[in-house]
Amino acid sequence: MSERSYLYRGRILNLALENGRFEVVEHAPAVTILAKRGGKLCFVRQYRPAVGAKTLELPAGLVEPGEEPVEAAKRELAEEAGLTGNFEHLVSFYTSPGFCNELSILYLARDLSPASAKPDDDEELTVEWQTAKDMLEKVKLGLEATSGSTMSGLLWYLNHAAD
């Protein structure tokens, strides 16, 4: 039997010891959206305090309590990029299951059109459109810092671009 003793309960995460031994971070699921228009994908650039750098990532955000993941994906794409579309679930995986239960849920958004949404006050970000190939090359060269969910989305797109 496993037992968790909590060391910290916070705003976006909890920290616990499982069976007095394994450090475990509890974190809400996150959605990431591959939004394509023409030959380019939508990215957001923002400062990430945890890594001390501005990253370039696919639009993404946390699923709120009681919210369906696809609704979170629609909300995040509207808030971050002012867009809506037809959403399709692609794949889900744990971002770093060695210590954290964060599930990353990847969506494709097609047939994009403008959405009206109030940006999250917490976030200062800019939207940039890039081809998947250019972005992958920049990450390989270390010219852009990005997330594992973005990397999976980019590579998914390159694999399925002919679909």
Next chain:
Amino acid sequence: MSERSYLYRGRILNLALENGRFEVVEHAPAVTILAKRGGKLCFVRQYRPAVGAKTLELPAGLVEPGEEPVEAAKRELAEEAGLTGNFEHLVSFYTSPGFCNELSILYLARDLSPASAKPDDDEELTVEWQTAKDMLEKVKLGLEATSGSTMSGLLWYLNHAAD
């Protein structure tokens, strides 16, 4: 200026508040290895307390203090799969930069041969060989749980398999 106040300093991670506001997890960099033989890739199945499930992931592990990432990749592939080979760095990304500084460093290992290494006592795992396509299909269907680094590696392989 950013300032971190530490709430916890532990074995594999630290938890801090940045500027009294942002919850930040400090975590060592990790290596993930795409080891191919014939048409199949090497995976390890192990119980992950953080997600309460057995995942199937590419061989992976943390970079130890003072260790070069490529040395960590060689050590992990030897410990987990009893293999060595020629290592090539593919790409690096943050696993979940919204809250954590863990860098995921992806390697390809070619020309595999047996390595003698003592398995890490902490780890109980089994090695399984699967084709990238089969594994991707199982993750899509929810039949296997995996990591973002594994997903990136799998999709990388499918993109570059003709190389």
